[in-house]
Amino acid sequence: MTLPATKLVISVIIPVHNGGASFRHCLSSLANAMPAPTEIIVVADGDTDGSWLVAEEFGAKVLRIPTSGGPAKARNLGARAATGDILFFIDADVTITPDAISKVEKAFIDEPELAALIGSYDDAPGASNFLSQYKNLFHHYTHQTAKEEAFTFWGACGAIRRQIFLDLGGFDESYRRPSIEDIELGYRLKQAGHKIRLCKDLQVKHLKYWGVVSLLKAEFFYRALPWTELIWRDHQLSNDLNLGLKSRLSVILTYGLVISLLAAFWFPGFLAVALILSFLLLAINLQVYRFFHCKRGFWFALRVIPWHWLYYLYGGLAFAIGTARYIFSVKLA
Numbered sequence: 001m002t003l004p005a006t007k008l009v010i011s012v013i014i015p016v017h018n019g020g021a022s023f024r025h026c027l028s029s030l031a032n033a034m035p036a037p038t039e040i041i042v043v044a045d046g047d048t049d050g051s052w053l054v055a056e057e058f059g060a061k062v063l064r065i066p067t068s069g070g071p072a073k074a075r076n077l078g079a080r081a082a083t084g085d086i087l088f089f090i091d092a093d094v095t096i097t098p099d100a101i102s103k104v105e106k107a108f109i110d111e112p113e114l115a116a117l118i119g120s121y122d123d124a125p126g127a128s129n130f131l132s133q134y135k136n137l138f139h140h141y142t143h144q145t146a147k148e149e150a151f152t153f154w155g156a157c158g159a160i161r162r163q164i165f166l167d168l169g170g171f172d173e174s175y176r177r178p179s180i181e182d183i184e185l186g187y188r189l190k191q192a193g194h195k196i197r198l199c200k201d202l203q204v205k206h207l208k209y210w211g212v213v214s215l216l217k218a219e220f221f222y223r224a225l226p227w228t229e230l231i232w233r234d235h236q237l238s239n240d241l242n243l244g245l246k247s248r249l250s251v252i253l254t255y256g257l258v259i260s261l262l263a264a265f266w267f268p269g270f271l272a273v274a275l276i277l278s279f280l281l282l283a284i285n286l287q288v289y290r291f292f293h294c295k296r297g298f299w300f301a302l303r304v305i306p307w308h309w310l311y312y313l314y315g316g317l318a319f320a321i322g323t324a325r326y327i328f329s330v331k332l333a
Contacts (some may be wrong), residue, residue: 008105011084011162012037014060015074016044016092019051022126022207027058031096037101038084043074051092058295071155072171072181079165087165089182090154094121094204103202104159115164115194116186118150119143119202123295126207127238131215133296134304136206141291143198150196153232157204164194179222180230187234220314228322229329246284251316253281254309 016023030040042055046068057063063077071091079087090096100119107117120143125136152161157172168188174182176317182299189196260274282289285308294299 006109008086008108009038009084010086010088010101010105010159011078011082012040012088012090012101013075013078013082014040014042014055014090014092015071015078016042016047016055017068017071018047018049019054019092020049022093023051024054025095025126025207026090026092027055027060029097031058032098033096033101035101037081037088037286039082041078041081044068045071045074054101069173070176070181071178072175073173073231075155076170076173079162079170080163085162085221086159087154087162088159089157090204093208094156094206095126096157096204100202100204103199107197107199107202108159108161111195111197113195114197116153116158116160116189116194116196116204118152118154118159118198119199119204121206122155122203124205126205129207129209129211130300131212131307132208132210133300134292134307135210135215136208137190137204137292137295138288138308140203141288144197144200145287148198148200150157150186151190153182153189153196154186155182156206157202158182160189164189168192175226177222178218180227183227184230187230191234216314219311220318224315224318225325228319229326230324232323247312247315250281250284251312251319253277253284254312255316256279257309258313 014026019026028039030037039057039058040058042052042060042062044052044055044062044064052062052064059319061081063081065074065077075089079202086104086108088101104117108114121136121140123137125132127136168185170185171181172184175184177277186196242296257274257277260270260277263270264274282305288308289301289304292304
């Protein structure tokens with residue numbers, strides 16, 4: 001019988017590309033961690049703003065890549081250089097709580113069969129503009145209401161046993177931008193029979209500023225499209241996180257609403273259909289809007305509704321395009 005470990009070595013790995021002020025805040029939060037991680041490895045992924053010098057200032061081990069190859073490649077490089085039992089990946093634009101390292105260590109000691117764990121964003125995003133607050137609070141809500149038995153991994157705040165990570169080959173480096181390389185790794189973990197847990201009390205503060213263009217570009221091109229192709233590749237359409245039954249039904253209702261509004265230009269009776277579909281969308285997502293109302297008040301929650309419905313629109317469009325791309329690629333293979 002194997003006795004559980006009494007002490008685990010934690011290696012924190014951070015990929016950074018021009019991290020700016022947020023990166024300094026990230027490193028400051030690690031400096032305040034109790035206990036401190038055994039080692040901090042920063043992989044400067046073609047940065048040009050001197051982020052690697054900031055990392056050295058905080059005593060981190062720095063690895064430099066001359067030309068940016070993406071966070072997947074950077075994390076893999078950091079993992080190979082790490083000496084810890086546990087690899088704790090965080091993004092350069094998040095800050096951790098002082099007890100984050102101890103929570104990670106305790107989770108793996110308490111569950112020797114646990115292969116990986118993920119956390120979530122907290123409910124107090126760093127950027128104060130509406131889109132940043134909406135995006136990060138929605139992420140927080142999605143993770144806090146999800147199942148604790150996770151089906152995927154998350155690179156912004158995720159820990160994994162080093163040997164399992166290396167045995168699986170790490171992140172897929174074909175993802176050259178911040179994309180779904182962590183989700184893809186999570187799928188391979190589950191297919192190999194490993195256990196992943198969502199630790200809802202392990203939370204990081206996201207400092208990223210989201211604008212309209214940056215949000216839509218990242219959500220559509222770097223997340224929804226490749227995730228659709230991954231779903232078809234691995235036949236994984238889990239009823240959790242952004243893929244839940246309510247989300248799928250909301251996509252159908254949102255497209256029905258758009259079609260009804262367009263049809264109403266010629267047949268005014270379709271306005272009644274649009275009204276019914278709107279009420280159904282509100283009812284299905286009432287828990288989401290109550291969450292935003294509780295956190296930020298009535299007017300904030302009211303502003304969330306059109307953005308939330310737009311999220312279903314571009315998510316549905318990405319799924320259709322991604323499906324077509326996957327079918328076309330299979331026929332060419």
